Amino acid sequence: MTSSTETLVLNRERGRPWLRYLALGLVALVMLYPLLWLVGASFKSNGEIFSEIGFWPSRFDFSAYAKGWKTSTEYSFATYFLNSFLITIPRIIVTVISCVLVAYAFARFEFWGKKLLFSVMVGTMMLPLIVLRLPQYLLFRELGWLDSYLPLIVPSAFATDTFFVFMLVQFLRGIPRDMEEAAQIDGCNALQLLWHIIVPLLKPAIISVVVFQFIWTMNDFMGPLIYLASVEKYPVSLALKMSIGATEEVEWANVIAISVVALIPSVTVFFMAQKHFIEGASSSGIKG
Amino acid sequence: MYENKRLGFLFVLPFVLGVLLFKLFPFVASFALSFSQYDLIDPPEFVGLANYQELATGDPLFRKSLGVTLLFAALAVPLRVGFALFIAHVLNFKMRGINFFRAAFYLPSILGGSIAVAVLWRFIFSKNGLVNLLLSQLGIEPIAWLADEHYSMWTIVLLFTWQFGSAMVIFLAALQNVSVSLYEAAECDGASKFQQFWRITVPLITPVIFFNLIMQMVHAFQEFNGPYLITEGGPLSSTYVLALYIYDQSFRFFNLGYGAALSWVLFALVGGLSAFSFWSSKYWVFYAGEKERK
Numbered sequence: 001m002t003s004s005t006e007t008l009v010l011n012r013e014r015g016r017p018w019l020r021y022l023a024l025g026l027v028a029l030v031m032l033y034p035l036l037w038l039v040g041a042s043f044k045s046n047g048e049i050f051s052e053i054g055f056w057p058s059r060f061d062f063s064a065y066a067k068g069w070k071t072s073t074e075y076s077f078a079t080y081f082l083n084s085f086l087i088t089i090p091r092i093i094v095t096v097i098s099c100v101l102v103a104y105a106f107a108r109f110e111f112w113g114k115k116l117l118f119s120v121m122v123g124t125m126m127l128p129l130i131v132l133r134l135p136q137y138l139l140f141r142e143l144g145w146l147d148s149y150l151p152l153i154v155p156s157a158f159a160t161d162t163f164f165v166f167m168l169v170q171f172l173r174g175i176p177r178d179m180e181e182a183a184q185i186d187g188c189n190a191l192q193l194l195w196h197i198i199v200p201l202l203k204p205a206i207i208s209v210v211v212f213q214f215i216w217t218m219n220d221f222m223g224p225l226i227y228l229a230s231v232e233k234y235p236v237s238l239a240l241k242m243s244i245g246a247t248e249e250v251e252w253a254n255v256i257a258i259s260v261v262a263l264i265p266s267v268t269v270f271f272m273a274q275k276h277f278i279e280g281a282s283s284s285g286i287k288g
Numbered sequence: 289m290y291e292n293k294r295l296g297f298l299f300v301l302p303f304v305l306g307v308l309l310f311k312l313f314p315f316v317a318s319f320a321l322s323f324s325q326y327d328l329i330d331p332p333e334f335v336g337l338a339n340y341q342e343l344a345t346g347d348p349l350f351r352k353s354l355g356v357t358l359l360f361a362a363l364a365v366p367l368r369v370g371f372a373l374f375i376a377h378v379l380n381f382k383m384r385g386i387n388f389f390r391a392a393f394y395l396p397s398i399l400g401g402s403i404a405v406a407v408l409w410r411f412i413f414s415k416n417g418l419v420n421l422l423l424s425q426l427g428i429e430p431i432a433w434l435a436d437e438h439y440s441m442w443t444i445v446l447l448f449t450w451q452f453g454s455a456m457v458i459f460l461a462a463l464q465n466v467s468v469s470l471y472e473a474a475e476c477d478g479a480s481k482f483q484q485f486w487r488i489t490v491p492l493i494t495p496v497i498f499f500n501l502i503m504q505m506v507h508a509f510q511e512f513n514g515p516y517l518i519t520e521g522g523p524l525s526s527t528y529v530l531a532l533y534i535y536d537q538s539f540r541f542f543n544l545g546y547g548a549a550l551s552w553v554l555f556a557l558v559g560g561l562s563a564f565s566f567w568s569s570k571y572w573v574f575y576a577g578e579k580e581r582k
Contacts (some may be wrong), residue, residue, distance in 0.1 A: 098303070221401075259408060
C-alpha cells in the first residue's frame with residue numbers, strides 16, 4: 001500500500017469508524033442469522049423451532065441428527081454423502097487438469113484461431129445452460145450413460161466449465177514470464193515448464209477452482225435430478241429434496257439437522273481456503 | 289517455443305472438442321428440436337413453426353411464466369448488483385476484521401444454491417417460521433409468504449439478493465484499482481462522500497458494473513432451485529419461472545420439442561437483452577484503460 005493510501009485511510013478512519021463497523025455488523029448479522037438459526041434449530045424440538053426466535057436451544061437434543069441421518073429410505077445419508085463424493089472428486093480432478101492445460105494454451109501459446117476460440121469461450125460463459133440441457137440429455141441417452149455419474153463428470157474433462165478457464169487465463173496473464181524463459185533456456189520442454197513452473201505459480205488459482213467446483217458440484221441439483229433415476233445413486237442434494245418432498249407434516253427438526261450436516265463439507269472447504277479463493281476469484285482480472 | 293503452433297493447439301484441443309460436443313452440438317440440436325414434436329418414444333416429427341405458434345397464441349401458462357421471469361429478473365438483478373456494489377464500497381477501506389466481513393458476506397452466495405439452504409428458506413418463510421416470528425415481535429400480523437401470490441415472488445427475490453457475495457468480490461477487486469489520488473483531489477475540492485461515490489467511484493468502475501449486470505442477468509433468467517424447491521412455482525403460478533416450465537415440459541411431460549422451443553425463447557431473451565446491453569454500453573461504460581493502451 002502506498003503512502004498516499006495510508007494518509008487517505010487515516011483521514012477516513014478519523015471519521016466515524018464505529019459507524020462503519022456498526023453498519024457492517026448489522027448487515028453481517030442479517031446475512032448470517034438464517035444460517036446460525038438453522039444450526040440452533042437442529043437441536044430444538046419441533047415445538048421450540050416454531051416458537052423461538054433465538055438460535056440458542058433450551059437443551060441440546062441430538063436425536064434429530066440420528067433420525068435424519070437414517071432417513072425414511074433404505075439408505076442412510078452415509079450412502080448419499082459417499083455418492084456426492086464419487087461425483088465431486090473425479091469431477092474436480094478432470095476439471096483442474098483440462099482447465100489448466102487449456103488456460104496454459106490460451107495464455108502462453110500462439111496458434112491459429114486462438115482469438116476466435118477465446119471469444120467462443122467467453123461467449124459460452126453467457127450462454128444459458130438450460131438451453132443445452134435437453135440435447136445433452138438426449139446425447140447421454142444415446143451413449144447409454146443415463147443413471148450413471150458419467151454425464152455429471154465427463155463434460156468437465158473437456159474444459160466445459162469455461163468460467164474456470166477464464167479465471168486461470170486471467171491469473172496467468174498477470175504473471176511475468178521471466179521464470180519460464182529462464183527454464184526454457186535451461187532446456188525445459190513445454191510439459192516440464194507447465195508442471196515445474198506454471199502449476200506452482202497457479203496454485204492459488206487452482207485452489208479457487210477446486211473450492212468452487214467442490215461446492216458447486218455438491219450444490220448441483222438439476223444435473224442429478226435429470227440424469228439419475230435410482231435412489232441408491234442419489235447425491236446429498238437429491239436425498240435432501242426427497243426428505244422434504246415425502247413429508248408435508250414434516251419432522252422439521254430431522255430435515256433441519258440433516259441440512260446442517262449437508263452444509264458442513266462446503267462450509268469447511270470454504271473456511272479452509274477462504275483467503276486463497278476470495279483473492280483468486282477477485283484477481284480474475286475483471287477490473288476497471 | 290511459445291510460437292509452437294501445433295503444441296498450443298494440442299493443449300487447447302480438449303476445449304475444442306468439449307465445445308463442439310457439449311455446447312455447439314446441443315445448441316444446434318435444440319434449435320432443430322424446437323421445430324419438431326418428440327416424446328422420446330416415437331422418432332421426432334417435423335412440425336415447422338407449430339411449437340412457436342402455440343407459444344405465441346395458445347399458451348396462457350407460457351405468457352404467465354414469461355411475465356414471472358421478467359419480473360423476477362427486473363427485481364432481483366438490480367437488487368443483487370446494487371447491494372454488492374454498496375457493500376463493496378463500504379468494505380473498501382483498510383480496517384481491522386475486514387476478512388471476517390468479506391467471508392461473512394461471501395458465505396451465503398457460496399451456500400445459497402444448495403438444497404439445504406432452499407430447505408432453510410422454505411422453512412423461515414413458512415407461516416409460523418422465523419420471519420413471521422420476528423414480525424410478531426413488532427406487532428405485525430403473520431404473512432403467508434409462500435402461500436400468498438403477492439408475497440411469494442419476494443421470497444425468491446430475497447434469496448437471490450442474499451447471495452450478492454460473488455458480485456461483491458468482483459466489485460471489491462475493481463474498487464481497489466481506483467486511484468486514491470482521485471479521492472484526495474475531490475476531498476480537497478470539498479466533495480462529499482456521496483458525491484465522491486457517484487462522480488468518481490461509479491464512473492470508473494462502469495465496466496465492472498456492466499460485467500456483473502450481464503452475468504447476474506444470465507443467472508437470474510435461469511433461476512431454478514429457488515422456485516422449484518421453495519415455492520414449487522406457486523401459488524397460482526406466481527413464481528413459475530421459464531426455467532421451471534422448460535423443465536416440466538421437457539422432463540416431466542416429455543414434450544421435448546415444445547421444451548426446446550421454450551428454451552430458445554429464453555435464449556433469445558437473454559441474447560437480446562445482452563445485445564442491447566452491449567449496444568447501450570458505449571453510452572455509459574467508460575474504459576479508462578482503452579485510451580492509455582492506444
